[in-house]
Amino acid sequence: MKKLNYFGTIRFLSKYIGYYKKNFIMFYFGWFFDMLLGIVMPILFGIMIDEIVYHRNLDSFLRISLVFVIMSVFSCLLYFLIYAQHQHLMNMYVYNIQRDIFLHLQKTNAEFMSDAKTGDIITIVQHYARECMHFVIRNIIHITNGCINLLLLTLYIFLISPWIGMLMLVAVPISVIINARFGKKIRGYSDEQREYYSGYVGYIYEVFTAIRDIRLLGATRKVNRDIVGRHKKMFAVNIKAGVSTITAENIITGTNLVIQLAIFTLAAWLVNRGSMTIGLLTVVMTYFIALTNQVKRTSGSYLDAQNRVGYIQRIYEFIQSPTEDDWPGKNTLNVHGGEIIAENINFAYQKGGDILRDFHLHIRPGEHFALCGKSGCGKTTFGYMLLGFYSAQKGSIIIDGQNLSDCSLKSIRQNIGMISQDVLLFDGSIRENLLLGKPGASDDEIIAALHEAGIWEYVSCLPDGIDSVIGSKGIGLSGGQRQRIAIARIYLKNPSIIIFDEATSSLDSETERQIHGAWEAVLSGRTSIIIAHRQSSVMLCDRAAIIEDGRIIETGAPAEMERTSAAFKELFALREVSTDA
C-alpha cells in the first residue's frame, strides 16, 4: 500500500476539497484578514498611546480611537464569517469523506472485516474524517498564514529599529526553544503520572470486580498491602513530577523575564537617543509575544501534520481495502428445491493454513442436515461460504444446479438465511428488529413469526408488547430469548435455505427444548444446515456429517451414528475418567 506523505495527503484530499473550492477560498481569506488585523491593531494602539503622552491632540486621538473601534467590530464579524464557512465545510466536505468511508464499510469483504477491530473502524468513521478538516485548517491554512505573519512582524520591527530587530532574532528563538524544551518535559512528567495511574486504576478495577472472591479467599490483607504500596509509589511519582514541573515553569518564566528586561534596557537606551517612543515600545512588546507564539504554533502545526497524515493515511488505506464488488457472480440465484452440492472445496484464510480440504457434501432438497466436529474444524466457515462471505480457492458450491459464484451476493443472501451464534439485535424495538427481516411486514405477520419462534407468550406479557425496546438501553434478553427473536426474524425473511449456527455455551435443558421447538416450526419444508454443538440438536436432523481436519469423515442418520460411529461417540460422549494421571 502506498504511504501518503504531506503532499500525497493534499492530493488525496484535493478531490474532496475541489467540490467546495469557493468555500475554501473564502475560508482562507477570512483567516488571512484575521492575521492582518492582528498586525495592524497593536500599531494603532501604539499611535494612540503616543498621542496621549506626547502630542495631546484630542482630535486625532478621537479619530484613531474611532478607527480602532471600527476595526474591532470588523474583526468580530469576521469570526462569524469564517466560522459560517467552517460549519458549511464540516457538514459538506467532512460529510462527503465520512460517507465514502461508510459506503465502503458496507461493501468491505468478509475476510477484511473478520480481521478488523471494531474500535479502529469506528475511530476512522467518527474521528479521522474530522481530521481531514483539521488538516486543511491547521496544516495548510495556518501554516501558510503563520509564515506570512512571521515575515511581516519581523519586517515591521526592523523598520522601527534594526537594533530591536536584531535583539528579536536572538530572543525569539531562545524563548521558543526554552518553552518547547521545558514544556515537553512537563508533558513528559504528566505522561509518566498518567501511565502509573492507569496501571493503578486497572488494578483497582480488578480488585473491586473480585471483591467477593478476595474476601472468600481471605486475601484482604494482601490486597490492602498492595494498594498501600501502590499509593506510596504513586505519591512519590506525583511529588517528583510536581517539583520538576515547577522547576521547568520557573525556568520558562525566568527566561522570559530576562528577555523582557533586555528589551526594556535596549528601549530605554533608544529613547535616550531619541529614536523610540512609549507607543512603539508597547508595539514591540506585543510583537515579541506574537512572534514567539506564532513560531510555537507554526512549528506545532508542522509537527502534528505528521500525526494527521497518519490518520488520513488510515482513511486512505481503509477505502482501498478489498470489497465484495470483486465477487464475480451477476446472475440471480433461484432456489426451488434447495439441493446443495459442495464439490472438491479447498479453502484457506489468507493468513493461516487450510480450513477445508477436498470437501465434498451433498444435501438433498428439504433435508435437515447437521454439521458436527470440534471447534475450528471448518463447519462455520462452510456456512459462511454458502452466504458468499468467502469463496473457495478450488472447487464449487452448486445450489439447485446453479454455481454459487455465478450468482449475485444480493440474491444469494435473499435465498439463504443464517442465525449466527451470537445473535445481533439492534438497539430498538422488537418490531424494528423483526422488520429488518421483512421491511413492511404487518403486525399480524410479526406476531405470527414470534408465535412460531415460541417467544410470543413472553413478548405479549411485556408492557409495550412488540414495541418494547431491546438492546443496550432496553430490556435485557437471555441468550435463549435472543435466539428466538432471531429465529422469528429469519421466519419473516423466509429464505429457502437456513443455516443455524448453534451457540456453544450451555443452555439449561428447558431453554434448549424451547429453541428446538422453535426450529421445527421455522425449518420445516426447507433445506437447513445445523452447525451443531450438542447431541440433542443433532438427533433432530435427518442426516449428520462429522468434519475433521477440513474433511467429512462420516455421514449418516444420527440414530444410526449414535450406535455405530466411534467418531460420533468420541465427540459427544463423556470421556472415560482415568484414575491414574
Add this chain to the structure above:
Amino acid sequence: MREKIRYRLKVLRSLKPFALGVKRFLLLNLVIGIFTMALGFIQPLFYKLFIDRVILKREFSLMTIVALGYLSVFAVNLGLSYLKNYSTNRLVNRVTFRVKIKILRSFFTRDFPSYDRQSVGDMKMRLDDDTACIASYAGSQTVDYVIAYMTLIISAVLLYFIEWRLALFSCVVIPLTFWLDHVIAKREAVVLNKQRENDQKMSSWLHASVQGWREIKALNLQKHEERQFARYIRKYAIFFGTWINYWVVRVLVIPKIKEEFLMQFSLYFFGGLLIIGGHFEIGSLLVFMQYYGILSNALRILSGTDADLLTATPQSDRMMEELSRGFVKRRGMQALGTSNRIEFLDVTFAYPDTEKNIIENLSFYIDDGERVGFTGKSGAGKTTVLNLMMGMLHPSSGTILFSEVNLAELSLNAIHRRVGFVMQENTLFNASIRENLLYGKAEAKDEELVSACRKAYIYDFIKSLPDGFDTVIGERGIKLSGGQKQRIVLARLFLRDVKVFIFDEATSALDQYSESIIQDAIRSIGQDKTIIVVAHRESSLALCDRVIAL
C-alpha cells in the same frame, strides 16, 4: 454565598480527623498566599518607575533598579513556589492517603449483598475520583479563595486611590462581562447536552453496526444502514450549525471584547482623555491597568471557585458519606469447632422487596468428608444456597449451622478460611501465575506452590511455559484456556488448605476433555475434605455420594 462558605467549613470539619499532625501546613499555605499577593502588588510599581522615569524622563541610570526589582520579585516568588509545593504535598497526600485507607476498609467489611447494589465503577469512583476533591479543599477552595477575596478588596481600594473616576467606570464594566459569559455558557450547555445524547446514540449504533457486519450482509441491510448513518450525520450537522455560533461568541468574541476592548482600549481611551485634560499621569494609568488586571483575575478566581464547588458538591457529599460510615460489626463472635458440618434447618429465603421465596423450608446437612451434589433448573436457588452457607446472604427465617454453631454468631472470615470456591468464572489477576497463587497464601514457598499445582494437574503446563510461575496472565486470565484457569484456581485452594471445597458450575463452560481433567483433580482430594458440587450437567455430579435436588 454564606451557604457556600458554610459548606466549605463542613467539608473541612469532616476531614479534620484525618489531618492529624499536618494541620499547620494549611496555615503555612495561607501565609505563602499572602506573600505572593503582596508581590503581585509590588511588581507594577517597578513598571511605573520604568515608564515615568526611565522612558519619559530619560533617567537611564535607574534601569538597574528596575531590573533588580523585577529580578528580586521573581527570586522570592521562586522560593515561595517550592515551599508551597512542599507544604501542599505534605498536607494533601497525608490526608488523602488516610481517607482512602478508611474507605477501602469499609469496602472490605461491608455486607455481601451490598456489592450487588454497587457497581465496580461506583466503588472506584468513591475511592479515587471523589477523594481527589481533597486537594481542592487544601488549596483552591479554601486558602486561594480567602486570598482572592483579600486581593479583590485591596486592589479595589488601590484603584480608587489612583484615580477614582476611572475606578468607578471599570467597576461597572466587569460584572457586565461576567454576566454575558454566564448567559452564553448556559445556552450553549443546552445545545451541547442534546448533542451528547445524539453522539452516544450514534456511537452505540455504529458499534453494533460494525460488529454485526455479518448479520447486515446476510440480511442485505446495507441500504438501511446507510440511511441510518445519514440520519445521525444530519442531526450532527444541525447541532453543529447552532453550536458554532455560541462557540464563536464565547471563545472568540467575548474574550476579544473583554481583553482588548474593555480592559485595554476603554481604559486607554478614558485614561487618555484624563491625561490630555491634565488630571492624570501615563505611569499611573499603566499601574492602574495592571492592578485592574489583578482585580479581574481575583474576580475570575472567585466565580470560578464557586462554580467548581457547585460541580464538585456531589463528589464531596459522597466522600463525606463514606467518611461518616462506620464499620459493620458482627454480633457475638463464637469460636469455630473442629468439625465442618454444615446444616440447614428449615431455611427460607427471599430477596428483599420481592414476594417470591427462592428457597422454602429447606433442611439438609453435609457431614465432614462427604461429597454432595446440588442440582436443579436455573433459578432453583443453587447459588443462593451457597451464598447462604457462606453468610453472604442472611436467611429470612430458619437457622444455618456451621460447625454446629449458628452462622449468625460466627466471624465470616473464620468460615471463609475453611471454605474454598471454584466458580464458573473465577478471579485471576492480571499478574504472574505466582502472584495469583499467593493470593491464596501470601507467604507460600516455592515447594508449596509446586505441590499445590501438581495436585491440581497444572504443574506440567506451568513448567512448559518459558517463564514458568512468572508468566503474566492477561487481564482476567484471557491468555489461559477455561480449564487452565480453573486448575490454577484449584491450586490456589490447595495452597490455602481449605477443609470444604465448593465447585459452583465450575466445569459447565468447559469442553468435555477439560472437564474430565478437573474431575480427576477433584477425585484426588483427600477423603477428609468435604466436597460440594453444584451443576446442572449430570456428568459433573458423577463423583458425588449423594445429590440434593432443589
